[in-house]
Amino acid sequence: DQQVKQNSPSLSVQEGRISILNCDYTNSMFDYFLWYKKYPAEGPTFLISISSIKDKNEDGRFTVFLNKSAKHLSLHIVPSQPGDSAVYFCAVQTGANNLFFGTGTRLTVIP
């Protein structure tokens, strides 16, 4: 039972353009949402997060949007850079304990 879904396994974007990664979740009780970035043979690295009381959080080139009514989360990266090429996982948290991860989207930024 997949509670967090990333329906696009891969995404290719030209350098300098916007990358938009999407994530859907099923449980309206989730109250904290995170994005992690993962390079091969490394652990996930925390990127940005948002609480359910907000609908937008921005950190430099990265912005996360939360649409609670649609149970939808998105990550915008602008401008995209080749170093952003990685697998991006969205994760949701409830009860302050474990994270539920999506299956990931592989982003390729083309120079």
Place this chain on the structure above:
Amino acid sequence: NAGVMQNPRHLVRRRGQEARLRCSPMKGHSHVYWYRQLPEEGLKFMVYLQKENIIDESGMPKERFSAEFPKEGPSILRIQQVVRGDSAAYFCASSPRPGLAGVLSYEQYFGPGTRLTVT
């Protein structure tokens, strides 16, 4: 400030052997989480521990798997009598404290993982 340390990075075991995976959390972090990533899948939660206590093991298989986080030393994930289906990347994460549901959360910081191969 060193990050989360995991060792070994790669572990090969034959079917039926035991696997021991170690995790040292970041300095000042007393909460440890173990996750497993099967090929082509996302990370799946296994267990959440504080020092000397298992808080949530709802993601842990009922048999052959155990975890501990002793007062001194690293957290250990132990898999007895390994089978080929145990082959995966096992990640450990730590946080300084748990959040407060609906109010506050603390990000989990991940180690580089241990890649277990069962032959």
